[in-house]
Every structure is written in C-alpha cells, then in structure tokens.
Amino acid sequence: MPTEFSSPPDRSSLWRPNRSRSRQIESIVRIVCLVFAGISILTTLGIVLSLIFETFDFFLDPFFRQALWIDRLPDLLPDASEAQIQAVGDQIQALNPAQLNEASQAVGLEPPSPIAGFFYAITRFFTDRRWTPLFANDTDFGIFVLISATLMTTTIALIVAVPLGLLIAIFLSEYAAPKLRQVLKPILELLAGVPSVVFGYFALLTVTPFLQGLIPPLQGFNALSAGMVLGVSILPLVASLSEDAINAVPQDLRQGAFAMGATKRETIQAVVIPAALSGIVASIILAMSRAIGETMIVTLAAGQNPQPIDGNLGFINPFIPVMTMTAFIVQVSLGDAPFGSLAYKTIFAVGMALFLITLALNIVSYWFVRRFREKYD
Amino acid sequence: MASSQSQFSTPPSPVATVPEFAGNLPQRYLVDRVFKFATWVATAIAIAVLGWLLFDVLNQGLGRLSWQFLTSFPSRRPEDAGIIGALAGTFWVMIIVPIVAFPIGVGAGLYLEEFSNDTWFSRLIEININNLAGVPSIIYGLLGLAAFVRIMEPITGGRSVLAGALTLALLVLPIIIVATREALRAVPEGIRLAGLAMGGSRWQVVRDHVLPAAFSGVLTGVILALSRAIGETAPLITIGALTFVPFTPGCTENFPYFNPVDLVRCPVDVAQSPFTVMPIQIFNWISRPQAAFHENGAAAIIVLLVMLVLMNSIAIALRGRFQGRRS
Incomplete structure (x- = not known):
C-alpha cells in the first residue's frame, strides 16, 4: 500500500472495473428481460392456440357426425317408410357418439365422414336459431342467439355511455374550471375502478326494481337494466379517452373560430369535435369492445335464458331475460363441466367468437386513429 | 350542428347575411347556455349514479358488517x-x-x-x-x-x-x-x-x-x-x-x-x-x-x-x- 504521496501508486490499488464480467452480467440481464417481454407473446399464443384447439375439437365432436347421420337417413334409405327411418334414427341416437364406426355394423349403414361432420357442425353453429347446448335431446348450437343478446346489451350501453361520455369530456376539457376538474377526475377514476360484480349488484338489486316501478312489464332479469349499468361502467372509458382527444386539439383552432365570431358552443361543435373525431370514434369502439366482453353485469342482471331467433322477436326484447356470450361461459363454468365434454368444448367455441369480435373491434379502432387522425404540428 | 357548420364551410354569401348573423346573437347565446347546462347535467348524472350506487350498498350492507x-x-x-x-x-x-x-x-x-x-x-x-x-x-x-x-x-x-x-x-x-x-x-x-x-x-x-x-x-x-x-x-x-x-x-x-x-x-x-x-x-x-x-x-x-x-x-x-x- 502506498504510504507517501511521492511514491507511484501500486497498480493493484487503482479502480479497475471488471469489464468482461459486467458485460457478461449485462447480457444475462438483457436476455432475462427479453424472455420476460416474450411472455406477453406467449400469452397471446396461449390464448389463440387454446381457443383454436378446443374450438376445432368442438366442431369435430362426434355428436355432430351422429346428428348429420340422422339428418341424412331419408337419402340413405330412399325406399324406407317414415316409421322405419324413425326407428333407425332412434337406433343411431342411442349409439355412443364416440364409437360410431364400431357401431355402424349394427345399423348396417356407413356413418358420414368426420370431415362432413366438421362442416355440418360449422353450418349448425351459424344457422341454428336456438341455443340449447346443454339439452340431452333436441340440442341446438345457434351462436347468433348469444351474439344478438350481447349486441342488445352493448347497444343499450352505448346509447347511455356515448352521449353522456362525450358531454362529460366536453365539460371537463372546455367548461370546467381547473379546480373543479381536479375534483372531478378522481371521481371518474373511482367510477372506473368499481369492480364489475359491484355494478352487477347495482343492476340486479337497485336499478331493476327501480325501473320496474316505471315499466311494469319489466322482468326481474332483463337486458335493459343490465345494458344501462353496463353503459355506466364504460362511461369513464369514453369520457377520459374522448377528453384526451379533445385536449389534443390545438388552442389555435379554437381561437381562430372565436376570431371568426363563433360562440363557444359553435366552436366546440364545428371545430373542436370534428378535429378530435378520430380519437372520439376510437374511444367509442374501444368502449364497445369492452362492453361486449363484460361478464358479471350481464350474467347477474340479464339472466340465463337464450331467446330463440324467431317470429316472437324475444331476441330483441329488452324487457325479458336473455343470455349473452359471456353469461353462457359463466353458466357452464359454474356447472363444473368435465374436461373433454361437449359443454367444455362449447365454452371455448363461444370464447373464440367473443375473442374474434373484440379483436376485430380493437383493430378497427387502432386503424381508425391511424387513418383519420388530424395532425397538427 | 348543421347550421353552425354551414356558417364555416360555405363561403360567406353577400353582405345581406351579415346583419342577420349578428341579429340572432341572443338566440345563439341561449343555445350556448343550454349546451353548457347539458354538459354540466351529464357530469352530474355520472356522479349521482356513483353516489346512488354507494348509498345503496352502504344502506343495505352496513348493518350486516360485524366482527x-x-x-x-x-x-x-x-x-x-x-x-x-x-x-x-x-x-x-x-x-x-x-x-x-x-x-x-x-x-x-x-x-x-x-x-x-x-x-x-x-x-x-x-x-x-x-x-x-x-x-x-x-x-x-x-x-x-x-x-x-x-x-x-x-x-x-x-x-x-x-x-x-x-x-x-x-x-x-x-x-x-x-x-x-x-x-x-x-x-x-x-x-x-x-x-x-x-x-x-x-x-x-x-x-x-x-x-x-x-x-x-x-x-x-x-x-x-x-x-x-x-x-x-x-x-x-x-x-x-x-x-x-x-x-x-x-x-x-x-x-x-x-x-x-x-x-x-x-x-x-x-x-x-x-x-x-x-x-x-x-x-x-x-x-x-x-x-x-x-x-x-x-x-x-x-x-x-x-x-x-x-x-x-x-x-x-x-x-x-x-x-x-x-x-
């Protein structure tokens, strides 16, 4: 150790960073972070793969092959009487769907190919007009029954949330004093943070009884109060995203309009809103996607009754119980469907439809902002 | 919306419109006030619904809350x-x-x-x-x-x-x-x-x-x-x-x-x-x-x-x- 200032310092006492070691550590850290970032991609892959896999399994379920077989019997046995066809149909119906090939000798007829069963299943999924997947007999899989209920609650939600959300956004960005804004923003955040099961409680046990006082034919479960509370739950999303879009409109545009003699409202309606329109529309589409995927409010308040798509128009009646896509998934999950059962596969098929719809809306919203954004620099 | 937009998007027509433009100013201000009131009401509705929700939950549940x-x-x-x-x-x-x-x-x-x-x-x-x-x-x-x-x-x-x-x-x-x-x-x-x-x-x-x-x-x-x-x-x-x-x-x-x-x-x-x-x-x-x-x-x-x-x-x-x- 050097004791005097005059003597040259010993080299070993100097700060000598171990650069190769810190480089090693750095590359390890970088790889670990990269893997963590990759987990988000794995998540997406996991979602897409599990949905695709189980959905295919659903469409390939021997149940559909069996149903197709029975459907085709009049063609397969052209000479048979109706009673005979009925008898063979009952015989096929009694078969174990998993052992169609082995059982075919007993009937003396070739069953349809799995491929034919697959396309038959897809056709049934999109054209059936009832949704009765849990029935033992007379099972129908019309996904549009669930989609129509989801669209009804979503439409009611948007009717509530869009005008209110836009007006709130305008109030916050154009009219409210900064002090008032500082109070109102946290309140809106509070509303956004309320768990959906609490909104479900509110819809079922507060809003529905209240509305029943105004509209006597309203049933205990109905799309109307579920949709309205759903609207309240997406209100903060519409309001805050629209407010961001309105705030992004440069002050010059407003002052230009004022200088032309426009009043404040005329400026907002003719200048600010059109300039912010891409962001506002994007916020509405995102809110719509959120409303479609919302689960607890519609499960609790809208009921569990799929309404057939027929002349009675129950599927567009907001006063009676309906069943949305998400409510069906919850219903089956609560019933503890065993792995590999048709009910288990059905919730993935419904989940796939839900995922594709929300994904399409998210992409449209993203595209809309990119395509129609007004840029001011 | 349509009328106010047309004031900006179409070129101003002859001088004759100018007095009319200034003339309905009180009415335009009235519409302004109504619009501002509407934005205020919308915000109040949102807060009122939140208050209603909280009140109802507290009203129903507070009595049941115990050790x-x-x-x-x-x-x-x-x-x-x-x-x-x-x-x-x-x-x-x-x-x-x-x-x-x-x-x-x-x-x-x-x-x-x-x-x-x-x-x-x-x-x-x-x-x-x-x-x-x-x-x-x-x-x-x-x-x-x-x-x-x-x-x-x-x-x-x-x-x-x-x-x-x-x-x-x-x-x-x-x-x-x-x-x-x-x-x-x-x-x-x-x-x-x-x-x-x-x-x-x-x-x-x-x-x-x-x-x-x-x-x-x-x-x-x-x-x-x-x-x-x-x-x-x-x-x-x-x-x-x-x-x-x-x-x-x-x-x-x-x-x-x-x-x-x-x-x-x-x-x-x-x-x-x-x-x-x-x-x-x-x-x-x-x-x-x-x-x-x-x-x-x-x-x-x-x-x-x-x-x-x-x-x-x-x-x-x-x-x-x-x-x-x-x-």
Whole structure:
C-alpha cells in the first residue's frame, strides 16, 4: 500500500472495473428481460392456440357426425317408410357418439365422414336459431342467439355511455374550471375502478326494481337494466379517452373560430369535435369492445335464458331475460363441466367468437386513429 | 350542428347575411347556455349514479358488517355466514400475483425502454401488449382453464390458488408493463447519459440510477394492477374457483387462518389449495334469491371497496410524490 504521496501508486490499488464480467452480467440481464417481454407473446399464443384447439375439437365432436347421420337417413334409405327411418334414427341416437364406426355394423349403414361432420357442425353453429347446448335431446348450437343478446346489451350501453361520455369530456376539457376538474377526475377514476360484480349488484338489486316501478312489464332479469349499468361502467372509458382527444386539439383552432365570431358552443361543435373525431370514434369502439366482453353485469342482471331467433322477436326484447356470450361461459363454468365434454368444448367455441369480435373491434379502432387522425404540428 | 357548420364551410354569401348573423346573437347565446347546462347535467348524472350506487350498498350492507361477519366461514344460514374464506383467498392472490407479475412486467418494460433496439421483435411485442390489454378478462379465464388448470395440473394442482393467481398475473401484466414504460420514459435522459459517461454499463446505469428514479412510478402501476386483480370475477369463475369454501389455503389452523409465513412453511399446501375470492363470494350471495344473502353481498362489497380505495389512495399518494420530485 502506498504510504507517501511521492511514491507511484501500486497498480493493484487503482479502480479497475471488471469489464468482461459486467458485460457478461449485462447480457444475462438483457436476455432475462427479453424472455420476460416474450411472455406477453406467449400469452397471446396461449390464448389463440387454446381457443383454436378446443374450438376445432368442438366442431369435430362426434355428436355432430351422429346428428348429420340422422339428418341424412331419408337419402340413405330412399325406399324406407317414415316409421322405419324413425326407428333407425332412434337406433343411431342411442349409439355412443364416440364409437360410431364400431357401431355402424349394427345399423348396417356407413356413418358420414368426420370431415362432413366438421362442416355440418360449422353450418349448425351459424344457422341454428336456438341455443340449447346443454339439452340431452333436441340440442341446438345457434351462436347468433348469444351474439344478438350481447349486441342488445352493448347497444343499450352505448346509447347511455356515448352521449353522456362525450358531454362529460366536453365539460371537463372546455367548461370546467381547473379546480373543479381536479375534483372531478378522481371521481371518474373511482367510477372506473368499481369492480364489475359491484355494478352487477347495482343492476340486479337497485336499478331493476327501480325501473320496474316505471315499466311494469319489466322482468326481474332483463337486458335493459343490465345494458344501462353496463353503459355506466364504460362511461369513464369514453369520457377520459374522448377528453384526451379533445385536449389534443390545438388552442389555435379554437381561437381562430372565436376570431371568426363563433360562440363557444359553435366552436366546440364545428371545430373542436370534428378535429378530435378520430380519437372520439376510437374511444367509442374501444368502449364497445369492452362492453361486449363484460361478464358479471350481464350474467347477474340479464339472466340465463337464450331467446330463440324467431317470429316472437324475444331476441330483441329488452324487457325479458336473455343470455349473452359471456353469461353462457359463466353458466357452464359454474356447472363444473368435465374436461373433454361437449359443454367444455362449447365454452371455448363461444370464447373464440367473443375473442374474434373484440379483436376485430380493437383493430378497427387502432386503424381508425391511424387513418383519420388530424395532425397538427 | 348543421347550421353552425354551414356558417364555416360555405363561403360567406353577400353582405345581406351579415346583419342577420349578428341579429340572432341572443338566440345563439341561449343555445350556448343550454349546451353548457347539458354538459354540466351529464357530469352530474355520472356522479349521482356513483353516489346512488354507494348509498345503496352502504344502506343495505352496513348493518350486516360485524366482527362475526369478517371472521366466519360461509354458511347456509345468512346470519351465520362470513367472508373469512374469501378474504384469505384474496389475500393469497394479492401475494402471489405480484411475485409473478412484478419481475416479469418490470423486466418486459425495461427491455422495451432500455435494452431493445427498434427491431421488428420489439415492435411486435409492443403491438401485442396493446392487443392483450383489449382482450376480455373472461378469455384469460379460458386460457387459465386450458393452460394452468389442465396442462399444468401436476404443478398447479388443478383449480387452485396458483392457477388463479397465474391467470390474474397474465391479465394484469399489460398494466404493469405500460406503467413501467411510462415511469422509465419520465426519467430524464441526462441521468442515463451521465451514468454512461462515467463508465457505467447500460445495466449498471439502469440498476443504480434509472430504476430508483422510476421506482415510485413502477410501484404505482403495480398497486393499480393489483387493485384490478382483486376485483376480477369472471376469469376466476371460468377456471373454477369454488363458491363455497369452508376452509382457507395454507397450514395455519387457528385465527386469522392466513399467514404469509405459510408461503415458506408449506408452499404446496397454499398453492394447490382450492379457494374462493371476495368478488366470487359476492357474486354467489347476490345470485341467491333470499334478501338476507343480498345484505351479505352488500356488506362484502363494502369490505372490497374499502380495500380498493385504500390501495388507490396509496397509488395516488405515490404518484403525487413521483410527479413532485420530477418537476
């Protein structure tokens, strides 16, 4: 150790960073972070793969092959009487769907190919007009029954949330004093943070009884109060995203309009809103996607009754119980469907439809902002 | 709208219109006042609905809230039922979710902000994260059902605390990543440059200077993500969390039945235990026909909301500190 200032310092006492070691550590850290970032991609892959896999399994379920077989019997046995066809149909119906090939000798007829069963299943999924997947007999899989209920609650939600959300956004960005804004923003955040099961409680046990006082034919479960509370739950999303879009409109545009003699409202309606329109529309589409995927409010308040798509128009009646896509998934999950059962596969098929719809809306919203954004620099 | 728009989009017609334009000024101001009033009313409606909701929950549930309610297991008799099982489940979720999601979320945020060059891969991750944030939570439940409950059953033990916590961790990951990135972006570039100029490696600068400066922002994001996680119902119903749980996860037999030390003492007992959480208990009580159970539901909602408000207050306080230091 050097004791005097005059003597040259010993080299070993100097700060000598171990650069190769810190480089090693750095590359390890970088790889670990990269893997963590990759987990988000794995998540997406996991979602897409599990949905695709189980959905295919659903469409390939021997149940559909069996149903197709029975459907085709009049063609397969052209000479048979109706009673005979009925008898063979009952015989096929009694078969174990998993052992169609082995059982075919007993009937003396070739069953349809799995491929034919697959396309038959897809056709049934999109054209059936009832949704009765849990029935033992007379099972129908019309996904549009669930989609129509989801669209009804979503439409009611948007009717509530869009005008209110836009007006709130305008109030916050154009009219409210900064002090008032500082109070109102946290309140809106509070509303956004309320768990959906609490909104479900509110819809079922507060809003529905209240509305029943105004509209006597309203049933205990109905799309109307579920949709309205759903609207309240997406209100903060519409309001805050629209407010961001309105705030992004440069002050010059407003002052230009004022200088032309426009009043404040005329400026907002003719200048600010059109300039912010891409962001506002994007916020509405995102809110719509959120409303479609919302689960607890519609499960609790809208009921569990799929309404057939027929002349009675129950599927567009907001006063009676309906069943949305998400409510069906919850219903089956609560019933503890065993792995590999048709009910288990059905919730993935419904989940796939839900995922594709929300994904399409998210992409449209993203595209809309990119395509129609007004840029001011 | 149409009339006001035409005033701007069509070229002004002859001088004759000018007096008319000025002439209906009182009427235009009247419309202005009506419009301003409408925006005010809309805001008031939103606040009133929130107030109505809170009032109704308090009105229904406050009477049911008691020590017995907080410390009892569920029961068929509404007056004997309590939320200790649900509280324990929510407690374990609040411990396991951050253990999983915090390092992964912060690591991913660090990669995107500090380590990545703008390659196709980092852009892919970015788009992917934006998309994940828009996926409905029940879809995460389906993922959890297929991946954690079924494929990883030997590890998670099926419909268990671990399967639920992993599902929720994936659900809140985008929130943590986005919050981390925002916090990192708020750290002035000068700090990084100064660190690099002193001979530090990229990681040394991040570890010693950037992360500490961004930490309260990151923590805010984690707390907000957690408050989202403990309010989620749908994904946990999908993976099959139970609705009637007369026990708590872990190996603590006596009151208060949950103890963080269990995570070291008997991790498998905790992780593979069936469970329920607060929102599922609430859902279960609300969906029963008896009004007495609805009161239980309202009381449990009060407990859940108090937890959420506490967590959000901490987050807001942290955010205030964070912003204060930066400016």
